[in-house]
Amino acid sequence: MRLSRAFQPTLKEVPSEAQIASHRLMLRAGLIRQTAAGIYAWLPAGLRVLRNIARIVREEQDAIGAQEVLMPTIQSADLWRRSGRYDAYGPEMLRLKDRHERELLYGPTNEEMITDLFGGAVKSYRELPQVLYQIQWKFRDEVRPRFGVMRGREFFMKDAYTFDADYEGAVKSYRRMMLAYLRTFQRLGVRAVPMVADTGPIGGNLSHEFLILAPTGESGVFYDAALEEQDWLSEPVDIDDSASLAAFFDKVTHFYAATDEKHDEAAWAEVPEGRRREGRGIEVGHIFYFGTKYSESMGISVSGPDGAPLYPEMGSYGIGVSRLVGAIIEASHDEAGLIWPDAVAPYKAAILNLKPGDSATDAVCERLYAAGAEIFLYDDRAERAGVKFNDADLMGHPWQMIVGPRGAKDGTVELKRRATGERFELSVEDALAKVLGA
């Protein structure tokens, strides 16, 4: 994309409504615009980030055998009456009526719908386990939306649901999902720590939240500093083998880590004093096992080995995709602006022409630009180098490809790494290889 054609309204000054860094930067960089309290429009660069995150989430879900579906945002109230949650959910659920006065709702989550879909299609225990997921917009009518996309009312979420024939199977599914989550966050370039969590109104008794540690987080967290050094993904895990999954799970849950809701003073006291850390975290994922809560309440069963009805053991698993955009920024920015991890950046690199109009620099820039759609060209709309540098810093492009008259003459480009400030003087070919290979 060329700056001169881009719908990318950056701002020099911070809109007064934004308080925290990620929200301010998202507005300033032209990633989003607010359209109502807690409701945002995603502009091209922001949407590219959102899609990059969704893509990685999708790949890691697929890798553990989950199958993607897409369910509607609007659901029938009757479906929710079957589980009893229509009355239980409260004013956070946005309720609607159609022209025939039928009661509908904008889905805050999808346990009821997926359970119903499952029940209509799966008839035998031999078809289990099943793992289904979707990446879809949700709406929860928060009392107080804030922090931009980190606590919006409308949000983009990956929600997965597992169906197993027995408890052992459900635990395997839960652990596989734990693995997928850690892999997902690693690829996104953030460290999200799994913590023992409250199961909340969804019910059940096996639950972990994944939190990105950041001072602006909404949850208080207590953890053993030793887990900061753990690399849980260095050894391969056989997702079909219970023992391998169990070993992995034990490793991940070995050190104390809990949100304030589940904080256990007795267990905390056993953590060596020098390693006790209290802080704040941003919840970006949550996994639950809740047994037969929905399958039983909704009357969804399959035939068991003995021919009798078997209510599947279920779990549900969420990742806040839109929230992650804000959370990643909270974890990765500086005074000058965004610093995108390579995997989620809207563009891999920005080309900065230090002397537009110079035939040599123009030619090198066009050559670089022709190498791929993942490259952003700062062309004629900002003719001054300073403006371009500041804008590129604000946008957080992982690489800046700086083309000046001297380098252009002998075919070299200066590469600057946004995150570290490192600089490299490379040939055009090498520069492209480094940027596009990264």
Added chain:
RNA sequence: CGGGGCGUGGCGCAGCCUGGUAGCGCGCUUGUUUUGGGUACAAGAGGCCCCCGGUUCGAAUCCGGGCGCCCCGACCA
């Protein structure tokens, strides 16, 4: 839902107390100049002052009622 605050060109704000027909910075347009990290000068464009009602000769300003948004707290991916 309790407490606080705000609503004036695209963005950030002043003006309101003490009514007299709207201003500043940035951005935008045009021209000249300049260009190795937010150039300088000049000339322009752009505003139902959130909405409705009231008071008044006259309302951005005073009064009443709405609506919207933000912040603190209680609640949540």
